[in-house]
Amino acid sequence: MIGYEATTKGAGEYTMGDRIECGAERFHKDAFDRTTEKRRKTVLDVAINLFAEHGYSATSINDIARDAHISIGAMYSYFASKEDLYFTIVNSAYRLMTGVLYDIADSSADIFDYTAKMLVACRRFALEYPKLNQLYLDMTTQALSSMSVRLSDKIEMITPDVAGKLIRAGKRAGIVRPDADERVFALCIDNIFMMYQFSLSSEYYRERLRIYLGDDRLENIEDVERAILTFVRGALSA
Amino acid sequence: MIGYEATTKGAGEYTMGDRIECGAERFHKDAFDRTTEKRRKTVLDVAINLFAEHGYSATSINDIARDAHISIGAMYSYFASKEDLYFTIVNSAYRLMTGVLYDIADSSADIFDYTAKMLVACRRFALEYPKLNQLYLDMTTQALSSMSVRLSDKIEMITPDVAGKLIRAGKRAGIVRPDADERVFALCIDNIFMMYQFSLSSEYYRERLRIYLGDDRLENIEDVERAILTFVRGALSA
Amino acid sequence: MIGYEATTKGAGEYTMGDRIECGAERFHKDAFDRTTEKRRKTVLDVAINLFAEHGYSATSINDIARDAHISIGAMYSYFASKEDLYFTIVNSAYRLMTGVLYDIADSSADIFDYTAKMLVACRRFALEYPKLNQLYLDMTTQALSSMSVRLSDKIEMITPDVAGKLIRAGKRAGIVRPDADERVFALCIDNIFMMYQFSLSSEYYRERLRIYLGDDRLENIEDVERAILTFVRGALSA
Amino acid sequence: MIGYEATTKGAGEYTMGDRIECGAERFHKDAFDRTTEKRRKTVLDVAINLFAEHGYSATSINDIARDAHISIGAMYSYFASKEDLYFTIVNSAYRLMTGVLYDIADSSADIFDYTAKMLVACRRFALEYPKLNQLYLDMTTQALSSMSVRLSDKIEMITPDVAGKLIRAGKRAGIVRPDADERVFALCIDNIFMMYQFSLSSEYYRERLRIYLGDDRLENIEDVERAILTFVRGALSA
């Protein structure tokens, strides 16, 4: 569901902190913009790792500062609070994910092509940014509902539109069954994407995946993806 | 994926604490068995609510004790640690869920009947025990990986076997396409179940569901389930 | 300084709890007298062990009750407080020690005989009742000075009198130098006794003893005692 | 046994905190080095007093912080744990003591001169640092055996060597009896030193000393020391 399309840089050449740019909503202070790129990147990378590893509550600003080799005072000159740091990360993660999704949406010939590309993207994204995925999973938890800024407000999904549109187009093209419930089918497909992505990031879901598929199948993940595509194709095909 | 078998009591007539019985694994102390039923139930209900609401780390034993109107000392006479209290809940939730899953597995005529029953069960379970579902989602988070040693023992899923078997039977009966990849298809189906269940329990996923389906569809949830069934039927049918 | 004279029973045939009888000062409640001998003994033995092992503060009444297989309620029906239990033990330990000292005092022919007997008694007492000796050492610590009943009030030593008298007698008999300062010499002798006793009970002082004497000498402890006797004899002899 | 070498400052003009310098082993955090001299001194002095007064277990970090007028957080920025604070004190006390012992060892003409100097040093040290002596006594208690692993490393006594060597030299010089058992005699002498030192620091042993000597003798302590020297001289002399 959240994908990542290969860019000109090869995977592994940079870490998360690279691509984090702030958009309309800002949860950081001006000073953060003014500090060096390296410092910004370090802070964000460390924060992502720790938040992903231990969750929001169990991660301390002091630990982040120490790991990033930055003073606590500096942290508080960049972010007004722990919450704001968390939001900064979540926010930029969203932008990164959304960007990838748009890329895929734009380049997909039809719903089946889209499905195939999304599966690859989910896998790559999960493997390239495992921490980010853990963070995302953690974020969807009710536990963060007490946050001053509601995270659920931030769900501005593009998949419903994209997948819905592609299914409609598929109907017109005769490759998707005419009675397909666009919204529900789009949901089902995205559900499969999300769980696939989680299965490659979270320890718990990875173990679940192993139980389902067995170690042998996991070694040939592209074969699994083909089978998933077959599943989806069967569900949609006219 | 996690089901709920209807009982004679209607939904909402009791809370989680009711049904918690301990099995082979015990994470509570003897004293907990000896205290009054009312107290046991209160403690568990309060703990489930708070853990679900704020997550493991952000929930304090003191909060639970206060809300349950018992002393901190009493809490520690029941459970050796905060972790043990958490495990007690998770454990009994698992038993409850597993029981329901077995009931459905036993009573399903074929994979389509199973799918239909599971969708209903997921919905009922999600709506009847929303907190329990939030807890479960939280538990799958990486953040709790420090407990994963004890937790991962609990991933003894029955769905892979059941669904796999039903798909194989379907092939023999000619109602499932012969080339269906049993394992992957079982996984896809369960992914749809899990996300459906989360969508009805977690605030985040509920909002996502609303974006996908719109308010109008949500009001007629059984219609949605029919559409999901259609999706699955299409994927599997010969 | 605190000795133990062999009785008709052989060493090891009983534990401390046996010999504890209460004297003039009582720190226990009547109920303790009324319970069974076995119970009394168990409670005291367990308490001695735990207090000796961990010290007063770090030993909990709950632990003692558990180890003695007695309810906390019972403990508090026997002793009004933790402090009282401690005093009961200390008190009876004193009686035991004092009794032994009187035996030796009565049976000593002269100061040298007394010294030889005391060295043996110190060793036996230390090895037979190591926990009791640890308790005694702990008790001499300032740490217990906040106790409601001052422990130092309980020092009713007999050694000063006994040793002083024997030294005076030795002078008259011509076996002790006439210019011997009775009090100071008695003190010096008892200092040697005390340290010898501690050296065989406390881990710290045992290690110190090993450093002084080496492992070879420790294996022949009676030889060491002979040397100590030689030291004292030289100090006193006319 | 534990000595104190007179400095230019008179006794009582400063407290323990003054002289604490850290050597090879450090049990405190860097922040402790960085805080003000005054604060360091206050913390250590308060900690020594409270640990000596109530023992390790019965002294709380909170008490120390309160008495030192600093926050609990500050305490934990200086020391990682209560244990480390305790070790810091014990460690520096050891350094102080050891230094004094070396001074005396170097400056002693023979075993009798050494004995005389040690008695004075024990008295001065006991009176100048009574709390430190109480702490030391407490430390030798079995109750602290859980720390003994780290503590026992510190028993690197110099007295056995020094006294043994002086006794041997005395034999050669003809001032010590040729049959003197060097190790045992060194032990006996040090036992007398230790008890003398405790007798002037611990309430319990002070009371014992009073019983032995009477109030009149205590007022002329140097006379008592002369008598002890006579005792030792008698024991050793050829």
Added chain:
DNA sequence: GATGAATGAGGATTCATTCAT
């Protein structure tokens, strides 16, 4: 702007003691 010492409320846990059964 950066630093990191300092603060103190809060969290997990223990334990002396009480009291209903």
Added chain:
DNA sequence: GATGAATGAATCCTCATTCAT
């Protein structure tokens, strides 16, 4: 008399946040 559940103050320690340098 015995039991052990219940209490809650006290303990060790953490951490978000502030502020003087």
